Amino acid sequence: MDTSYHVIGLMSGTSLDGLDIAHCRFTYKSHNWIYEILNTTTLTYTNELIDSLRDAETASGLELVELDHAFGRFMGQQVHEFVQQHGIRPDFVASHGHTIFHQPGKHISLQLGHGAYLAAHAQLPVVSDFRTLDIALGGQGAPLVPIGDALLFGKYDYCINLGGIANVSYSHNGKRLAFDTSACNMLLNTLANSVGKPYDNNGELARSGMLAPQLLEALNRPAYFLDPAPKSLGKEWILEHSLKSIEESAASVADKLHTVCHHIAQQLRQALPQLHEGQHHVLLTGGGAFNGYLVEQIQQQLGSKYNVEVPAPEVVSFKEALIFAFLGVLRWRGEHNCLSSVTGASRDNIGGAIYLF
Structure with a gap:
């Protein structure tokens, strides 16, 4: 029944x-x-x-x-x-x-x-x-979403949520694994807000910018990114590390947005193991999935063995x-x-x- x-x-x-x-x-x-x-x-x-x-x-x-x-x-x-x-x-x-x-x-x-x-x-x-x-x-106490990923979205190899904080979940050797990979919209929206925008529409500002190598190195530097799971991020950590690095950079807002997109994509690449020899199917949801430039960078970083899918807007949101x-x-x-x-x-x-x- x-x-x-x-x-x-x-x-x-x-x-x-x-x-x-x-x-x-x-x-x-x-x-x-x-x-x-x-x-x-x-x-x-x-x-x-x-x-x-x-x-x-x-x-x-x-x-x-x-x-x-x-x-x-x-x-x-x-x-x-x-x-x-x-x-x-x-x-x-x-x-x-x-x-x-x-x-x-x-x-x-x-x-x-x-x-x-x-x-x-x-x-x-x-x-x-x-x-x-x-x-x-x-x-x-986090992440909590992975059991829902496993039972509702099990056809995907990886479920990535690009919310205020980016995280990934996947099954490996019979266990569900998941963790936060980096700050995401908390950084992107803060930068967009600084120029009077609620968000960077489709990543247009980020696309117009250039890579700021020193900022990228600073964003990627914290030991958290090399720590093994289980691990999770909070607002306090992001204020102390990611947002502080952004504030200390002399780069333009467009260059900062551009660089943050590369940071998010690089950390996802580092986080996703190759689970099998075939094509890997990746589900992208959360507000960051509406950022076309960020999605392009994620696909580019992951490479051709990973099919990145952005579903219907209702599921994304x-x-x-x-x-x-x-x-x-x-x-x-x-x-x-x-x-x-x-x-x-x-x-x-x-x-x-x-x-x-």
Whole structure:
């Protein structure tokens, strides 16, 4: 008998480009999961909310709690409006929240957007806080998406997400492996913002620039890039290393964008092992997949044995929201949704707090 779930997935990424909402249906049929993306939207944040989220790491404890509740309330209100607009009744909401701290070396990862406030204002059950159990079990609490890559996008050899942070997942010797490869849109959007643009449309500014060798060397220098997995990046590391190198460079904005694209592509090349003798199929999603120049550099760096595919815009934009909805389904069913082979935890685990409504 087929089993189906209607779920709303929520994703707020480190690039602060808005709240992704995806209404999805998941059907378990003949021992396989089938997904459908039914309705979607991205809500652009106000400047005030962007400032609050960007500055949250320096907020007082009281201010942080207030923002956690306020952001949960905001997401709940947006979900309630989305549900009313589309005339739907999902089984529950699954929310990643918005990451403020991610310091796995200190066993810390904090995502704002309290699930209880989200549930109260969405008037729906909520699954949230997917990372904490894994961290308590000694893991990085990240990346979380790989089990969704394996079960929903298993036809690809590699799944690459070009979000605020770029990461890759793939199966090797019977295990799913995944890790963050470099900062991505956090760098590209910051540079575009500096010249009054929300982002570098199709990588046009990057394409117009030239390589800045000293900046490229500085971006590639940190030891993180040679560290073995499991490993993951947080905003704090990116501010201290990648963004600091960019700020210290005298290159033009166009040259910086050009060079950052080369940095991202080079780190992906370094991260992807050759899994077999045949053609390798690579799925590219996340906002960076709309950057034509970056995609060209990735294909060029990987070479002819790798077919880089950018799927339909809906999958590019909403894959993370889709997969967090799916992680919620696995949590709802009491099945593992976080892999120790990816995070380094002592065992696979079932992450997520449930708030019933």
